Amino acid sequence: xxxxxxxxxxxxxxxxxxxxxxxxxxxxxxxxxxxxxxxxxxxxxxxxxxxxxxxxxxxxxxxxxxxxxxxxxxxxxxxxxxxxxxxxxxxxxxxxxxxxxxxxxxxxxxxxxxxxxxxxxxxxxxxxxxxxxxxxxxxxxxxxxxxxxxxxxxxxxxxxxxxxxxxxxxxxxxxxxxxxxxxxxxxxxxxxxxxxxxxxxxxxxxxxxxxxxxxxxxxxxxxxxxxxxxxxxxxxxxxxxxxxxxxxxxxxxxxxxxxxxxxxxxxxxxxxxxxxxxxxxxxxxxxxxxxxxxxxxxxxxxxxxxxxxxxxxxxxxxxxxxxxxxxxxxxxxxxxxxxxxxxxxxxxxxxxxxxxxxxxxxxxxxxxxxxxxxxxxxxxxxxxxxxxxxxxxxxxxxxxxxxxxx
Numbered sequence: 001x002x003x004x005x006x007x008x009x010x011x012x013x014x015x016x017x018x019x020x021x022x023x024x025x026x027x028x029x030x031x032x033x034x035x036x037x038x039x040x041x042x043x044x045x046x047x048x049x050x051x052x053x054x055x056x057x058x059x060x061x062x063x064x065x066x067x068x069x070x071x072x073x074x075x076x077x078x079x080x081x082x083x084x085x086x087x088x089x090x091x092x093x094x095x096x097x098x099x100x101x102x103x104x105x106x107x108x109x110x111x112x113x114x115x116x117x118x119x120x121x122x123x124x125x126x127x128x129x130x131x132x133x134x135x136x137x138x139x140x141x142x143x144x145x146x147x148x149x150x151x152x153x154x155x156x157x158x159x160x161x162x163x164x165x166x167x168x169x170x171x172x173x174x175x176x177x178x179x180x181x182x183x184x185x186x187x188x189x190x191x192x193x194x195x196x197x198x199x200x201x202x203x204x205x206x207x208x209x210x211x212x213x214x215x216x217x218x219x220x221x222x223x224x225x226x227x228x229x230x231x232x233x234x235x236x237x238x239x240x241x242x243x244x245x246x247x248x249x250x251x252x253x254x255x256x257x258x259x260x261x262x263x264x265x266x267x268x269x270x271x272x273x274x275x276x277x278x279x280x281x282x283x284x285x286x287x288x289x290x291x292x293x294x295x296x297x298x299x300x301x302x303x304x305x306x307x308x309x310x311x312x313x314x315x316x317x318x319x320x321x322x323x324x325x326x327x328x329x330x331x332x333x334x335x336x337x338x339x340x341x342x343x344x345x346x347x348x349x350x351x352x353x354x355x356x357x358x359x360x361x362x363x364x365x366x367x368x369x370x371x372x373x374x375x376x377x378x379x380x381x382x383x384x385x386x387x388x389x390x391x392x393x394x395x396x397x398x399x400x401x402x403x404x405x406x
Contacts, residue, residue, distance in 0.1 A: 221314045
């Protein structure tokens with residue numbers, strides 16, 4: 001009798017350990033799950049009880065899922081984790097769980113979760129046989145540089161974040177009207193020359209010079225964080241954080257259905273702390289898209305503040321707008337006329353057959369100076385090189401109100 005009681009008491013502890021491991025795995029996959037939530041999940045399962053996997057699923061769902069963007073990761077992680085034979089065998093023997101539904105088609109998200117959950121042999125790789133061979137050959141670096149962010153695993157994304165952090169980002173500068181002292185310069189500083197010679201009383205004049213002060217060109221990043229851009233926005237914000245650390249006068253905005261200024265958060269030295277702080281104030285992450293509305297808010301509230309000194313604007317979006325007919329072209333034109341250069345980064349350009357058929361893309365495209373892809377490390381490196389190019393620094397001066405440049 002005592003042995004049976006001990007065995008019954010041991011089973012819940014095994015289930016609790018499995019829930020703890022599951023929670024930690026979800027945390028590795030990106031969900032904000034701490035020790036408190038894991039303890040609450042164990043108590044919820046014990047109190048609620050369950051007769052099927054659906055009961056068990058929703059009991060854990062109510063604890064671990066706190067934001068809409070966590071739904072997909074939890075759902076995929078649940079079916080991956082609890083399908084492991086060594087775990088399910090013991091649970092099925094106790095009658096606690098019924099077999100989970102068959103696996104759906106594998107996706108890039110499943111691959112990231114399988115790595116986080118430690119399932120080395122889960123499914124098949126998203127790479128074909130030729131790409132697998134390339135990974136083991138001398139061209140593995142090039143394959144990684146050209147791999148789509150959407151297809152990267154957790155380890156590959158972590159490695160990509162390190163590479164993005166170390167990208168060389170030369171700072172383009174432009175001359176200002178402010179003059180500073182110089183040993184050799186095109187301009188003679190008459191006042192400083194007279195002062196120096198009055199102190200020394202020398203018969204020979206020692207000329208003092210001035211030169212124009214150089215200052216980094218302001219950079220404004222406007223990043224789309226809607227659902228269609230969710231697989232790219234985090235890595236692109238890593239790139240924005242790297243720009244903020246290496247440059248001065250970088251202003252960062254994100255938008256989905258509303259515009260949010262996250263410049264003050266990206267000043268933090270640690271990128272994870274910066275993005276976590278930014279996400280705490282963003283209410284429309286992985287939601288809908290209203291590009292026209294958000295750009296209108298930018299033009300009304302921020303354009304004069306951040307574009308007044310010939311800034312370069314980097315717009316990161318796929319151009320898929322919910323209401324593209326509501327003045328999107330006009331708002332893009334206003335931004336283009338107010339800045340030195342407008343660069344549009346679109347991950348859809350990774351497709352060779354891409355055509356601007358969407359209404360939003362058609363409205364935006366005529367008002368950009370550059371249209372670039374941004375879906376892998378190679379495209380980011382090309383962007384970094386473009387930001388440091390001489391012709392980029394020269395750029396196009398903002399238009400005056402009468403439509404002239406200068």
